[in-house]
Amino acid sequence: MKFISYGAAREVTGSRHMIISNGKKLLLDCGLFQGRRKEAEEKNKTFPFDPKTVDAMILSHAHIDHCGNIPTLVKNGYKNPIYCTPATKDLCFYMLRDSAFIHEKEAEYLNEKKMKKGEELIKPLYTQEDVDAALKLFQEVNLNETFEPLPGFKITLREAGHILGSAMLQMEITDEKGIAHKIVFTGDLGRRELPVLKDPFKIEDAEILITESTYGERLHEPMSTAEGKLAEIINKTVERGGKIIIPAFALERTQELVYSLNGLMSVGKISRDLAVFVDSPLAVNVTEVFRKHKECYDIETLKKFTDHNKDPFGFSMLKYISDVEDSKALNGRHGPFIIISGSGMCEFGRVLHHLRNNIDDHRNTIIVVGYMAENTLGRKIKEKRKIVNIFGKPHRLECDVEIIDAYSAHADRSDLLDFATHIKGLKKIFVVHGEEKSQMAFKGALIANGFNWVQIPQFGEEFEI
Ligand SMILES: [Zn+2]
Known part of the structure; x- marks a missing residue:
C-alpha cells in the first residue's frame, strides 16, 4: 500500500493526496493551488497522474483549496464518484460556480490584452459547463455511516468541525497481503466551540495519521x-x-x-x-x-x-x-x-x-x-x-x-497535538497542509510527545505504508 501527496505537500493550498492499495487508487481531495499566478496556473492545469486511472475520490470539505480543481480533474477524464457529505455537495454547487466565474473573467481580461498585442488567446482553467459535468459525479454520504467506495476500502466520514459539512476520514484499508490498516486523514481540522458547528470528532485508534498543520506553530486566542x-x-x-x-x-x-x-x-x-x-x-x-x-x-x-x-x-x-x-x-x-x-x-x-x-x-x-x-x-x-x-x-x-x-476555523498547535495524542496505537504520522516552517515546528512537537515516525512528504514522494 502506498501514500503519495500530490498537493498541500510543504504548502497550504492544492490539497490532493492518494492512497494506492491492491492496484486501486483513491484520491483524497482535489484542491486548487493558489499563490503566484503563473506557478499556480501550471500546477492546476497539469496532473502528475492520469485522472482516468483514479478509481474513486473523497472530498473532505468545500473550501476551494480542497475542491477547486475537481472540474479540471473531470475535464481530464476522471469519471468515477466523488463522495462527500450532503452539505459539502450543496456548498460545492455555489463554490465551484463562483470559481469558474472568476477563471472565466480572468481569461476574458487577459485575452483583451493579448488581442491588442496579437498574441495567442488563452482558455479559462475551467468553465461553468465543466463544473456542471463535475457536479454530476458527486455522491452524498452521511457522517458516521461506513461505506466501501472500492473493495477493501472501508471509509467513515466524521465531523471535522472546520466549516459546514466538513469531514475527516476514518479509513480501514486492506493491503495486498490481506492485512487491514486503520488510517485517518484530518482534512482541515476545526476547533472546539466555533459558532454553529459541532466540535471535531475524536478518533480513538488508528495506525497511520495524515494530519494538516496550518497552525502547527501557533496558538489562537480562545x-x-x-x-x-x-x-x-x-x-x-x-x-x-x-x-x-x-x-x-x-x-x-x-x-x-x-x-x-x-x-x-x-x-x-x-x-x-x-x-x-x-x-x-x-x-x-x-x-x-x-x-x-x-x-x-x-x-x-x-x-x-x-x-x-x-x-x-x-x-x-x-x-x-x-x-x-x-x-x-x-x-x-x-x-x-x-x-x-x-x-x-x-x-x-x-x-x-x-x-x-x-x-x-x-x-x-x-x-x-x-x-x-x-x-x-x-x-x-x-x-x-x-x-x-x-x-x-x-x-x-x-x-x-x-x-x-x-x-480561525483551523485547529491550533495545541488542538492538533491533542487530536494526535488522543489516538491509541499511532505508528506513523504524515504532516501535510502547512507552510514548511509550521510543519517543522509541529513535527518537533510530535516527536517531543513520543512519536518517532513523522514525515513531511515532498510533492509526489511515494511512501510504502
Ligand atoms: Zn478548509
Missing part, C-alpha cells in the same frame, strides 16, 4: 474572547458615528459573524438598531445552504434558534445584498452601520468599493477576522500601512484597523 472584542470595537466605532467594514470569506466566516452579531444584539451588548449588510452574492447563496443543513448545527444553535423556529442567520436589522445597485446605494448612506463583504483577503469583489469609500475617514473601522496572505491588500491593511493601493490608486489608511484572531 474563541470565547471573540464576541466580547467584536462588541467593544463596534460600540467604539458607533459612538463616533463611523462605519464598520469587515472583509470576510463568503463561506463560514460570514455566517459566523452574522451569528455572533445576532447573539450580541439579542442580549443588548450592541445596539439593536444598528444596520448590518452582508454584501456578497456568494454569501447570500452559501447562507441558504447553511439554513438548509440543520443536521450540521451544534446543540446550542438548535436550542437557541431551530427549536424556537428562529433563523440563526437573520434578524430585523440585517440585509443580504445580491443586487449590484443595492450594493452601490451603500456608498451614499451615512453611518453608523456594518458591512460584511468579500473577498476575504480584499483581493477582488465588492469589499474593494467599500474600502475605497471609507478607508480615509478616521471615524470608520476595518475589522480583520481572517487569514490575510502575503502580498494581498488585506495583509497591507492588517499591517496598518499608511498608504494602500485600491483599484490601482493610492489611498491614505486613516480609519481604525482592529484584528480579531479568535475566529
Whole structure:
C-alpha cells in the first residue's frame, strides 16, 4: 500500500493526496493551488497522474483549496464518484460556480490584452459547463455511516468541525497481503466551540495519521474572547458615528459573524438598531445552504434558534445584498452601520468599493477576522500601512484597523497535538497542509510527545505504508 501527496505537500493550498492499495487508487481531495499566478496556473492545469486511472475520490470539505480543481480533474477524464457529505455537495454547487466565474473573467481580461498585442488567446482553467459535468459525479454520504467506495476500502466520514459539512476520514484499508490498516486523514481540522458547528470528532485508534498543520506553530486566542472584542470595537466605532467594514470569506466566516452579531444584539451588548449588510452574492447563496443543513448545527444553535423556529442567520436589522445597485446605494448612506463583504483577503469583489469609500475617514473601522496572505491588500491593511493601493490608486489608511484572531476555523498547535495524542496505537504520522516552517515546528512537537515516525512528504514522494 502506498501514500503519495500530490498537493498541500510543504504548502497550504492544492490539497490532493492518494492512497494506492491492491492496484486501486483513491484520491483524497482535489484542491486548487493558489499563490503566484503563473506557478499556480501550471500546477492546476497539469496532473502528475492520469485522472482516468483514479478509481474513486473523497472530498473532505468545500473550501476551494480542497475542491477547486475537481472540474479540471473531470475535464481530464476522471469519471468515477466523488463522495462527500450532503452539505459539502450543496456548498460545492455555489463554490465551484463562483470559481469558474472568476477563471472565466480572468481569461476574458487577459485575452483583451493579448488581442491588442496579437498574441495567442488563452482558455479559462475551467468553465461553468465543466463544473456542471463535475457536479454530476458527486455522491452524498452521511457522517458516521461506513461505506466501501472500492473493495477493501472501508471509509467513515466524521465531523471535522472546520466549516459546514466538513469531514475527516476514518479509513480501514486492506493491503495486498490481506492485512487491514486503520488510517485517518484530518482534512482541515476545526476547533472546539466555533459558532454553529459541532466540535471535531475524536478518533480513538488508528495506525497511520495524515494530519494538516496550518497552525502547527501557533496558538489562537480562545474563541470565547471573540464576541466580547467584536462588541467593544463596534460600540467604539458607533459612538463616533463611523462605519464598520469587515472583509470576510463568503463561506463560514460570514455566517459566523452574522451569528455572533445576532447573539450580541439579542442580549443588548450592541445596539439593536444598528444596520448590518452582508454584501456578497456568494454569501447570500452559501447562507441558504447553511439554513438548509440543520443536521450540521451544534446543540446550542438548535436550542437557541431551530427549536424556537428562529433563523440563526437573520434578524430585523440585517440585509443580504445580491443586487449590484443595492450594493452601490451603500456608498451614499451615512453611518453608523456594518458591512460584511468579500473577498476575504480584499483581493477582488465588492469589499474593494467599500474600502475605497471609507478607508480615509478616521471615524470608520476595518475589522480583520481572517487569514490575510502575503502580498494581498488585506495583509497591507492588517499591517496598518499608511498608504494602500485600491483599484490601482493610492489611498491614505486613516480609519481604525482592529484584528480579531479568535475566529480561525483551523485547529491550533495545541488542538492538533491533542487530536494526535488522543489516538491509541499511532505508528506513523504524515504532516501535510502547512507552510514548511509550521510543519517543522509541529513535527518537533510530535516527536517531543513520543512519536518517532513523522514525515513531511515532498510533492509526489511515494511512501510504502
Ligand atoms: Zn478548509
